[in-house]
Amino acid sequence: MDGQIEQKRSAATSWLALFAGTSTLLCCALPAMLVTLGAGASLATLVSVFPQIVWLSEHSAWVFCIGAVMLLLGGAAQWQQRHAPCPLDPGLRQACMAQRRRSVRIYGVSVLLFAVGSWFAFIQPWWSGG
Template identity: 55%
Template sequence: MMQDDLHDVKTSFFSSLVTLFASSSTLVCCAIPALLVSLGAGAALASLVAVFPQIVWISENKEIIFLFSTVLMVIGGIVQWRNRYAPCPVDLRLRQACLRTRKVSLGIYLFSLALLIIGGWFAFIQPLL
């Protein structure tokens, strides 16, 4: 496997993990608290805030969290797009690993995008309804 090919695969997978981390922060700030309250589990939310008081800070600064997450998602999307046809090694086993990693990376990215959209819905659109 050429060094550049290995670098592209690692970069793509790393970018998808970063976007997953970034988008999951939007769930913590907005979607999970809104879901708990809408299900009538306000006491569970209060217990969660008592254990993790940082949730309040994250919720108060949701605009910054979403801006940062969206920027990371755009960067991750660019890396995914750029690497979609990157060459894989000629060796059959390495080629299969390369293609599998590319599919997993895309799946993680799409899941992250879904989390960002869900978090955005609960943070910005749902309160307006």
């Protein structure tokens, strides 16, 4: 099928990795940023509307472990599909290549979100001595 299944699998893992990166951002980076900016009341309102954020923060080690595994799987899928064949039809080939580039960008954003969340969850508190 000219790599269509592999392309769909690669795109799906990229979206899952984005979800994992976003969850780490919500659990740790967003609350830390709001408190740093002096928006503690906004954080309290956010937590009252979305109490799941507290659960994510309490279980941040699990959130980060699952996120890291999803990012590794997404990266492996990206690496494996980097030379996968695209259809011979020019229109389909162009769409295939555009999807491949989009998938790589989504994965990059996911890794960036994961890194920001990791900074606020683990590195910055350690650096600050707390």
